[in-house]
Amino acid sequence: MNYKVVEKFISINGEGLKAGKLSTFIRFAGCNLNCVYCDTKWANEENVKYTLMTENEIYSYIKETGVKNVTLTGGEPLLQNNIKELLSLLSSNNDLNVEIETNGSINLEAFLDYKNMPSFTMDYKLPDSGMETFMKTSNFKFLTRKDVIKFVVSSLKDLEKVTELIKEFKLTHKTNVYISPVFGKISPETIVEFMKNNKLNDVTLQIQIHKIIWNPNKRGV
Template sequence: MKFKVVEKFISINGEGKLSGQLAIFIRFAGCNLDCSYCDTRWANEKDVEYEWMTADQIYEYIKVNGVRNVTLTGGEPLLQKGIMELLTVLSLDPELVIEIETNGSIELGPFTKIEKNRPRFTMDYKLGSSQMESKMLTSNFKYLGALDTVKFVVGNIDDLKRAKHIIDQYQLVDKTSVYISPVFGEIEMVQIVEFMKENKMNGVTLQVQLHKIIWDPEKKGV
Protein backbone atom coordinates (compact mmCIF):
# COMPACT_ATOMS: atom_id res chain seq x y z
CA MET A 1 0.00 0.00 0.00
CA LYS A 2 1.26 3.46 -0.91
CA PHE A 3 0.29 6.83 0.52
CA LYS A 4 0.11 10.30 -1.02
CA VAL A 5 2.60 12.39 0.96
CA VAL A 6 2.73 16.09 0.10
CA GLU A 7 5.19 17.11 2.81
CA LYS A 8 7.55 15.49 5.27
CA PHE A 9 9.74 17.57 7.55
CA ILE A 10 11.10 18.08 11.04
CA SER A 11 10.00 21.04 13.12
CA ILE A 12 8.54 21.75 16.53
CA ASN A 13 4.98 20.95 17.47
CA GLY A 14 3.17 24.24 17.16
CA GLU A 15 0.15 23.16 19.19
CA GLY A 16 -1.14 20.71 21.76
CA LYS A 17 0.42 18.81 24.66
CA LEU A 18 3.78 18.50 22.97
CA SER A 19 3.92 22.14 21.88
CA GLY A 20 7.50 23.27 21.52
CA GLN A 21 8.90 19.76 21.23
CA LEU A 22 10.56 18.37 18.12
CA ALA A 23 8.34 16.34 15.84
CA ILE A 24 8.41 14.73 12.42
CA PHE A 25 5.44 15.76 10.31
CA ILE A 26 3.97 13.59 7.58
CA ARG A 27 1.35 15.52 5.63
CA PHE A 28 -1.03 13.60 3.38
CA ALA A 29 -2.98 14.87 0.40
CA GLY A 30 -6.73 15.35 0.40
CA CYS A 31 -9.53 16.33 2.74
CA ASN A 32 -13.29 15.80 2.85
CA LEU A 33 -13.96 19.24 4.37
CA ASP A 34 -13.46 22.81 3.19
CA CYS A 35 -13.11 24.99 6.27
CA SER A 36 -13.33 28.74 5.74
CA TYR A 37 -10.05 29.36 7.57
CA CYS A 38 -8.10 26.35 6.25
CA ASP A 39 -4.38 27.13 6.17
CA THR A 40 -3.39 24.02 4.23
CA ARG A 41 -5.95 24.21 1.42
CA TRP A 42 -3.14 23.74 -1.08
CA ALA A 43 -2.70 20.16 0.18
CA ASN A 44 -6.30 19.37 -0.73
CA GLU A 45 -6.18 20.48 -4.34
CA LYS A 46 -6.71 17.72 -6.90
CA ASP A 47 -3.54 18.65 -8.76
CA VAL A 48 -1.31 18.95 -5.68
CA GLU A 49 2.13 17.42 -6.10
CA TYR A 50 2.85 14.42 -3.89
CA GLU A 51 5.13 11.44 -3.62
CA TRP A 52 4.00 7.86 -3.20
CA MET A 53 5.45 6.33 -0.03
CA THR A 54 4.91 2.90 1.48
CA ALA A 55 4.44 2.38 5.20
CA ASP A 56 7.98 1.00 5.43
CA GLN A 57 9.41 4.03 3.62
CA ILE A 58 7.61 6.41 5.97
CA TYR A 59 8.85 4.44 8.97
CA GLU A 60 12.41 4.45 7.61
CA TYR A 61 12.26 8.23 7.11
CA ILE A 62 11.17 8.65 10.72
CA LYS A 63 13.85 6.37 12.15
CA VAL A 64 16.69 7.81 10.06
CA ASN A 65 15.92 11.28 11.38
CA GLY A 66 15.87 10.18 15.01
CA VAL A 67 12.87 12.20 16.22
CA ARG A 68 10.42 10.30 18.43
CA ASN A 69 7.30 12.48 18.13
CA VAL A 70 5.45 11.84 14.88
CA THR A 71 2.49 13.90 13.67
CA LEU A 72 0.31 12.55 10.87
CA THR A 73 -1.64 15.42 9.35
CA GLY A 74 -3.21 16.68 6.17
CA GLY A 75 -5.60 17.24 4.71
CA GLU A 76 -7.26 14.45 6.61
CA PRO A 77 -4.83 11.57 7.22
CA LEU A 78 -7.53 9.05 8.11
CA LEU A 79 -8.90 9.29 4.57
CA GLN A 80 -5.78 7.61 3.21
CA LYS A 81 -6.57 4.17 1.86
CA GLY A 82 -4.77 1.57 3.94
CA ILE A 83 -3.91 4.01 6.73
CA MET A 84 -4.37 1.21 9.28
CA GLU A 85 -1.35 -0.55 7.78
CA LEU A 86 0.81 2.50 8.45
CA LEU A 87 -0.54 2.95 11.96
CA THR A 88 0.16 -0.69 12.74
CA VAL A 89 3.76 -0.40 11.52
CA LEU A 90 4.39 2.75 13.55
CA SER A 91 2.70 1.46 16.71
CA LEU A 92 5.02 -1.56 16.80
CA ASP A 93 7.90 0.79 17.67
CA PRO A 94 7.55 1.63 21.38
CA GLU A 95 9.98 4.56 21.02
CA LEU A 96 7.57 6.51 18.83
CA VAL A 97 4.78 8.80 20.00
CA ILE A 98 2.23 8.97 17.19
CA GLU A 99 -0.27 11.83 16.94
CA ILE A 100 -3.06 11.97 14.37
CA GLU A 101 -4.52 15.37 13.57
CA THR A 102 -8.07 14.59 12.47
CA ASN A 103 -10.87 16.93 11.44
CA GLY A 104 -13.70 15.49 13.51
CA SER A 105 -15.70 14.02 10.64
CA ILE A 106 -14.09 10.56 10.49
CA GLU A 107 -15.23 7.68 12.72
CA LEU A 108 -12.39 7.02 15.17
CA GLY A 109 -13.60 3.69 16.51
CA PRO A 110 -11.63 1.42 14.14
CA PHE A 111 -8.37 3.19 14.96
CA THR A 112 -8.73 2.69 18.71
CA LYS A 113 -8.38 -1.08 18.27
CA ILE A 114 -4.61 -0.77 18.16
CA GLU A 115 -3.91 -2.01 21.68
CA LYS A 116 -0.21 -1.26 22.17
CA ASN A 117 1.15 2.24 21.65
CA ARG A 118 -2.15 3.45 20.23
CA PRO A 119 -1.90 6.70 18.24
CA ARG A 120 -3.03 9.80 20.06
CA PHE A 121 -5.84 11.78 18.48
CA THR A 122 -6.07 15.53 18.21
CA MET A 123 -9.67 15.96 17.09
CA ASP A 124 -10.49 19.38 15.70
CA TYR A 125 -14.15 20.14 16.40
CA LYS A 126 -15.31 22.56 13.70
CA LEU A 127 -17.39 25.47 14.94
CA GLY A 128 -19.78 27.80 13.13
CA SER A 129 -17.24 30.08 11.51
CA SER A 130 -15.64 27.08 9.78
CA GLN A 131 -18.94 26.40 7.95
CA MET A 132 -18.32 22.69 8.56
CA GLU A 133 -19.93 22.01 11.94
CA SER A 134 -22.69 19.92 10.36
CA LYS A 135 -20.02 17.36 9.43
CA MET A 136 -18.87 16.78 13.00
CA LEU A 137 -19.27 13.37 14.64
CA THR A 138 -19.87 13.98 18.33
CA SER A 139 -19.97 10.20 18.69
CA ASN A 140 -16.18 10.34 18.47
CA PHE A 141 -16.00 11.89 21.94
CA LYS A 142 -16.55 8.48 23.49
CA TYR A 143 -13.28 7.23 22.03
CA LEU A 144 -11.12 10.01 23.45
CA GLY A 145 -9.14 9.57 26.64
CA ALA A 146 -6.38 11.11 28.72
CA LEU A 147 -3.79 10.90 25.94
CA ASP A 148 -6.02 12.60 23.39
CA THR A 149 -7.07 16.18 22.69
CA VAL A 150 -10.11 18.07 21.45
CA LYS A 151 -9.28 21.36 19.78
CA PHE A 152 -11.78 24.16 19.18
CA VAL A 153 -10.65 26.76 16.64
CA VAL A 154 -12.62 29.94 17.34
CA GLY A 155 -13.09 32.90 15.05
CA ASN A 156 -15.62 34.97 17.01
CA ILE A 157 -17.65 35.17 20.21
CA ASP A 158 -20.35 32.86 18.84
CA ASP A 159 -17.70 30.18 18.32
CA LEU A 160 -16.59 30.60 21.92
CA LYS A 161 -20.15 30.21 23.20
CA ARG A 162 -20.66 27.11 21.08
CA ALA A 163 -17.35 25.62 22.21
CA LYS A 164 -18.33 26.09 25.87
CA HIS A 165 -21.69 24.44 25.18
CA ILE A 166 -20.05 21.39 23.58
CA ILE A 167 -17.41 21.14 26.32
CA ASP A 168 -20.08 21.21 29.02
CA GLN A 169 -22.59 18.98 27.24
CA TYR A 170 -20.10 16.17 26.71
CA GLN A 171 -18.09 16.80 29.90
CA LEU A 172 -14.94 16.87 27.81
CA VAL A 173 -12.66 18.29 30.50
CA ASP A 174 -13.27 15.14 32.56
CA LYS A 175 -12.38 12.86 29.63
CA THR A 176 -9.57 14.38 27.64
CA SER A 177 -7.46 17.50 27.10
CA VAL A 178 -9.35 20.50 25.76
CA TYR A 179 -7.71 23.36 23.85
CA ILE A 180 -9.03 26.59 22.36
CA SER A 181 -7.11 28.13 19.50
CA PRO A 182 -7.84 31.42 17.70
CA VAL A 183 -8.35 31.65 13.96
CA PHE A 184 -5.18 33.48 13.01
CA GLY A 185 -5.91 37.17 12.55
CA GLU A 186 -9.67 36.90 13.25
CA ILE A 187 -10.00 37.18 17.03
CA GLU A 188 -7.83 38.70 19.73
CA MET A 189 -6.56 36.28 22.35
CA VAL A 190 -7.53 38.73 25.08
CA GLN A 191 -11.17 38.18 24.06
CA ILE A 192 -10.75 34.46 24.53
CA VAL A 193 -9.10 34.91 27.93
CA GLU A 194 -11.88 37.24 29.11
CA PHE A 195 -14.51 34.75 27.96
CA MET A 196 -12.72 31.94 29.79
CA LYS A 197 -12.57 34.04 32.95
CA GLU A 198 -16.22 35.05 32.78
CA ASN A 199 -17.32 31.46 32.25
CA LYS A 200 -14.92 29.81 34.71
CA MET A 201 -13.60 27.46 32.05
CA ASN A 202 -11.42 25.40 34.35
CA GLY A 203 -9.33 22.72 32.69
CA VAL A 204 -9.45 24.37 29.24
CA THR A 205 -6.16 25.52 27.70
CA LEU A 206 -5.70 28.51 25.40
CA GLN A 207 -3.05 27.79 22.82
CA VAL A 208 -1.29 29.76 20.14
CA GLN A 209 0.14 28.35 16.92
CA LEU A 210 3.85 28.68 17.66
CA HIS A 211 4.87 27.99 14.09
CA LYS A 212 2.94 31.06 12.93
CA ILE A 213 4.80 33.21 15.43
CA ILE A 214 8.27 31.84 14.72
CA TRP A 215 7.93 31.77 10.94
CA ASP A 216 5.86 33.56 8.33
CA PRO A 217 2.23 32.35 8.74
CA GLU A 218 2.18 31.24 5.10
CA LYS A 219 5.46 29.33 5.19
CA LYS A 220 5.29 25.62 4.38
CA GLY A 221 7.39 22.87 5.88
CA VAL A 222 7.46 24.29 9.39
Protein backbone atom coordinates in the same frame (compact mmCIF):
# COMPACT_ATOMS: atom_id res chain seq x y z
CA MET B 1 0.55 0.12 -0.11
CA ASN B 2 1.14 3.67 -1.32
CA TYR B 3 0.31 6.90 0.48
CA LYS B 4 0.10 10.40 -1.00
CA VAL B 5 2.65 12.45 0.94
CA VAL B 6 2.84 16.17 0.14
CA GLU B 7 5.36 17.09 2.84
CA LYS B 8 7.72 15.42 5.27
CA PHE B 9 9.93 17.43 7.59
CA ILE B 10 11.22 17.90 11.12
CA SER B 11 10.09 20.85 13.21
CA ILE B 12 8.67 21.67 16.59
CA ASN B 13 5.03 20.88 17.22
CA GLY B 14 3.16 24.15 16.97
CA GLU B 15 0.16 23.08 19.03
CA GLY B 16 -1.30 20.35 21.22
CA LEU B 17 0.14 18.48 24.19
CA LYS B 18 3.60 18.32 22.58
CA ALA B 19 3.76 22.00 21.59
CA GLY B 20 7.36 23.17 21.44
CA LYS B 21 8.77 19.65 21.17
CA LEU B 22 10.48 18.21 18.12
CA SER B 23 8.36 16.07 15.85
CA THR B 24 8.64 14.39 12.47
CA PHE B 25 5.73 15.54 10.33
CA ILE B 26 4.13 13.48 7.58
CA ARG B 27 1.52 15.51 5.70
CA PHE B 28 -0.91 13.64 3.46
CA ALA B 29 -2.88 14.96 0.49
CA GLY B 30 -6.62 15.39 0.48
CA CYS B 31 -9.43 16.33 2.83
CA ASN B 32 -13.19 15.79 2.91
CA LEU B 33 -13.89 19.22 4.43
CA ASN B 34 -13.42 22.79 3.23
CA CYS B 35 -13.10 25.05 6.26
CA VAL B 36 -13.17 28.76 5.49
CA TYR B 37 -10.02 29.38 7.57
CA CYS B 38 -8.01 26.32 6.46
CA ASP B 39 -4.29 27.12 6.38
CA THR B 40 -3.37 24.06 4.31
CA LYS B 41 -5.88 24.37 1.46
CA TRP B 42 -3.04 23.77 -0.97
CA ALA B 43 -2.68 20.20 0.34
CA ASN B 44 -6.33 19.50 -0.47
CA GLU B 45 -6.33 20.61 -4.09
CA GLU B 46 -6.94 17.92 -6.72
CA ASN B 47 -3.77 18.78 -8.62
CA VAL B 48 -1.49 19.04 -5.58
CA LYS B 49 1.93 17.51 -6.14
CA TYR B 50 2.63 14.51 -3.93
CA THR B 51 5.09 11.68 -3.56
CA LEU B 52 3.82 8.13 -3.39
CA MET B 53 5.46 6.41 -0.43
CA THR B 54 4.94 2.94 0.99
CA GLU B 55 4.46 2.39 4.71
CA ASN B 56 8.00 0.99 4.88
CA GLU B 57 9.43 4.07 3.18
CA ILE B 58 7.58 6.35 5.59
CA TYR B 59 8.73 4.26 8.54
CA SER B 60 12.33 4.30 7.31
CA TYR B 61 12.26 8.07 6.93
CA ILE B 62 10.87 8.48 10.45
CA LYS B 63 13.56 6.21 11.94
CA GLU B 64 16.31 8.05 10.06
CA THR B 65 15.27 11.38 11.60
CA GLY B 66 16.08 10.17 15.11
CA VAL B 67 13.02 12.08 16.40
CA LYS B 68 10.64 10.03 18.54
CA ASN B 69 7.51 12.19 18.17
CA VAL B 70 5.59 11.66 14.93
CA THR B 71 2.72 13.84 13.68
CA LEU B 72 0.46 12.51 10.93
CA THR B 73 -1.44 15.41 9.42
CA GLY B 74 -3.01 16.68 6.24
CA GLY B 75 -5.37 17.18 4.75
CA GLU B 76 -7.08 14.40 6.65
CA PRO B 77 -4.68 11.50 7.31
CA LEU B 78 -7.41 9.01 8.23
CA LEU B 79 -8.79 9.25 4.68
CA GLN B 80 -5.64 7.68 3.23
CA ASN B 81 -6.27 4.26 1.74
CA ASN B 82 -4.85 1.53 3.99
CA ILE B 83 -3.87 4.01 6.71
CA LYS B 84 -4.42 1.18 9.20
CA GLU B 85 -1.42 -0.68 7.77
CA LEU B 86 0.80 2.33 8.37
CA LEU B 87 -0.53 2.79 11.90
CA SER B 88 0.10 -0.88 12.67
CA LEU B 89 3.69 -0.56 11.50
CA LEU B 90 4.34 2.62 13.47
CA SER B 91 2.70 1.18 16.60
CA SER B 92 5.09 -1.78 16.50
CA ASN B 93 7.87 0.59 17.58
CA ASN B 94 7.36 1.41 21.26
CA ASP B 95 9.91 4.23 21.05
CA LEU B 96 7.65 6.30 18.81
CA ASN B 97 4.92 8.64 20.03
CA VAL B 98 2.48 8.95 17.14
CA GLU B 99 -0.06 11.77 17.03
CA ILE B 100 -2.87 11.92 14.47
CA GLU B 101 -4.32 15.33 13.64
CA THR B 102 -7.88 14.62 12.51
CA ASN B 103 -10.77 16.89 11.59
CA GLY B 104 -13.64 15.47 13.65
CA SER B 105 -15.63 14.03 10.75
CA ILE B 106 -14.04 10.56 10.74
CA ASN B 107 -15.24 7.79 13.05
CA LEU B 108 -12.34 7.10 15.43
CA GLU B 109 -13.63 3.76 16.65
CA ALA B 110 -11.93 2.00 13.73
CA PHE B 111 -8.52 3.26 14.88
CA LEU B 112 -8.38 2.17 18.52
CA ASP B 113 -6.91 -1.33 18.33
CA TYR B 114 -3.15 -0.82 18.52
CA LYS B 115 -0.62 -1.94 21.12
CA ASN B 116 1.15 1.40 21.18
CA MET B 117 -1.91 3.59 20.67
CA PRO B 118 -1.48 6.85 18.76
CA SER B 119 -2.89 9.97 20.33
CA PHE B 120 -5.56 12.02 18.62
CA THR B 121 -5.66 15.77 18.29
CA MET B 122 -9.22 16.05 17.04
CA ASP B 123 -10.85 19.22 15.82
CA TYR B 124 -14.45 20.10 16.33
CA LYS B 125 -15.41 22.45 13.53
CA LEU B 126 -17.47 25.30 14.95
CA PRO B 127 -20.23 27.32 13.20
CA ASP B 128 -17.91 29.87 11.60
CA SER B 129 -15.92 27.10 9.90
CA GLY B 130 -18.90 26.25 7.71
CA MET B 131 -18.32 22.55 8.40
CA GLU B 132 -20.05 21.90 11.72
CA THR B 133 -22.72 19.67 10.16
CA PHE B 134 -20.02 17.09 9.40
CA MET B 135 -18.87 16.72 13.01
CA LYS B 136 -19.31 13.40 14.81
CA THR B 137 -19.96 14.07 18.50
CA SER B 138 -19.93 10.26 18.90
CA ASN B 139 -16.13 10.55 18.75
CA PHE B 140 -16.05 12.35 22.11
CA LYS B 141 -16.48 9.07 23.98
CA PHE B 142 -13.29 7.67 22.44
CA LEU B 143 -11.03 10.50 23.59
CA THR B 144 -8.84 10.00 26.66
CA ARG B 145 -6.38 12.00 28.72
CA LYS B 146 -3.66 11.36 26.13
CA ASP B 147 -5.79 13.06 23.45
CA VAL B 148 -6.89 16.62 22.67
CA ILE B 149 -10.16 18.08 21.47
CA LYS B 150 -9.30 21.30 19.66
CA PHE B 151 -11.75 24.13 19.07
CA VAL B 152 -10.60 26.67 16.50
CA VAL B 153 -12.62 29.82 17.12
CA SER B 154 -13.33 32.88 14.95
CA SER B 155 -15.90 34.72 17.05
CA LEU B 156 -17.84 34.98 20.29
CA LYS B 157 -20.52 32.80 18.66
CA ASP B 158 -17.93 30.05 18.27
CA LEU B 159 -16.85 30.47 21.89
CA GLU B 160 -20.43 30.16 23.09
CA LYS B 161 -20.78 26.88 21.18
CA VAL B 162 -17.56 25.62 22.79
CA THR B 163 -19.05 26.28 26.21
CA GLU B 164 -22.24 24.39 25.31
CA LEU B 165 -20.29 21.36 24.09
CA ILE B 166 -17.99 21.26 27.11
CA LYS B 167 -20.98 21.24 29.44
CA GLU B 168 -23.16 18.85 27.43
CA PHE B 169 -20.47 16.21 26.93
CA LYS B 170 -18.43 16.90 30.10
CA LEU B 171 -15.36 17.16 27.90
CA THR B 172 -12.93 18.44 30.53
CA HIS B 173 -13.60 15.28 32.56
CA LYS B 174 -12.60 13.06 29.63
CA THR B 175 -9.79 14.68 27.71
CA ASN B 176 -7.69 17.81 27.17
CA VAL B 177 -9.66 20.76 25.84
CA TYR B 178 -7.83 23.41 23.81
CA ILE B 179 -9.13 26.64 22.29
CA SER B 180 -7.17 28.17 19.42
CA PRO B 181 -7.90 31.48 17.65
CA VAL B 182 -8.19 31.70 13.89
CA PHE B 183 -5.11 33.67 12.98
CA GLY B 184 -6.11 37.33 12.46
CA LYS B 185 -9.84 36.80 13.22
CA ILE B 186 -10.12 36.94 17.01
CA SER B 187 -7.61 38.12 19.60
CA PRO B 188 -6.21 35.86 22.32
CA GLU B 189 -7.21 38.59 24.79
CA THR B 190 -10.86 38.22 23.78
CA ILE B 191 -10.68 34.48 24.33
CA VAL B 192 -9.06 34.90 27.76
CA GLU B 193 -11.76 37.35 28.84
CA PHE B 194 -14.44 34.91 27.68
CA MET B 195 -12.74 32.07 29.59
CA LYS B 196 -12.66 34.21 32.74
CA ASN B 197 -16.28 35.32 32.43
CA ASN B 198 -17.50 31.77 31.81
CA LYS B 199 -15.23 30.06 34.37
CA LEU B 200 -13.78 27.67 31.78
CA ASN B 201 -11.69 25.65 34.19
CA ASP B 202 -9.35 22.98 32.77
CA VAL B 203 -9.45 24.58 29.31
CA THR B 204 -6.20 25.63 27.63
CA LEU B 205 -5.75 28.63 25.35
CA GLN B 206 -3.45 27.57 22.54
CA ILE B 207 -1.48 29.87 20.27
CA GLN B 208 0.02 28.30 17.13
CA ILE B 209 3.66 28.97 17.98
CA HIS B 210 4.95 28.00 14.54
CA LYS B 211 3.09 31.04 13.18
CA ILE B 212 4.94 33.24 15.66
CA ILE B 213 8.38 31.80 14.95
CA TRP B 214 8.01 31.76 11.16
CA ASN B 215 5.92 33.55 8.55
CA PRO B 216 2.34 32.28 9.01
CA ASN B 217 2.26 31.09 5.39
CA LYS B 218 5.61 29.31 5.44
CA ARG B 219 5.50 25.60 4.62
CA GLY B 220 7.62 22.79 6.00
CA VAL B 221 7.75 24.19 9.52
